[in-house]
Amino acid sequence: FLSGAIVLGIIAFAVVRMQGISLDWKAPAPWLFIAGGMLGGFYVTLSTILTPRIGAAALMAFLVAGQLLAGMLIDRVGFLGVAVREISLGRVAGAVMLLAGALLIRLF
Known part of the structure; x- marks a missing residue:
């Protein structure tokens, strides 16, 4: 570090x-x-x-999904001076699809 x-x-x-x-x-x-x-x-x-436990692909998928969800939350509340952006249906749909993809990578 x-x-x-x-x-x-x-x-x-x-x-x-x-x-x-x-x-x-x-x-x-x-x-x-x-x-x-x-x-x-x-x-x-x-x-x-x-x-080693869940695999590199599943880990990366969950990391990206988590970053997207955190980004949406940061946008919504305007944390650290970020411009406030509402959570739209399109953003929610994208996040759900990304999370579903991460689960598919892990489970299948």
Whole structure:
């Protein structure tokens, strides 16, 4: 994780320099850095444990389905300054189909 943090720091610095803006490390609340690190560790650990048990394809399908559902929730409440977007019938149908696909990959 340390090497990944260093690489991301370098990339962030380079992108900020190319755009000509200054990077404000004090802007995000400190708990966001801690939560991000903990969630990253949880993600890697869970992926390592579940891959041999349910298979790589099923794991990826469930990860994408979970990310879509989390994204819909973030859009709905406007978390972290994201523009609020309503949950439409089309979004719900897409999420249901993606979840059904993940279940089909796992069960069949």
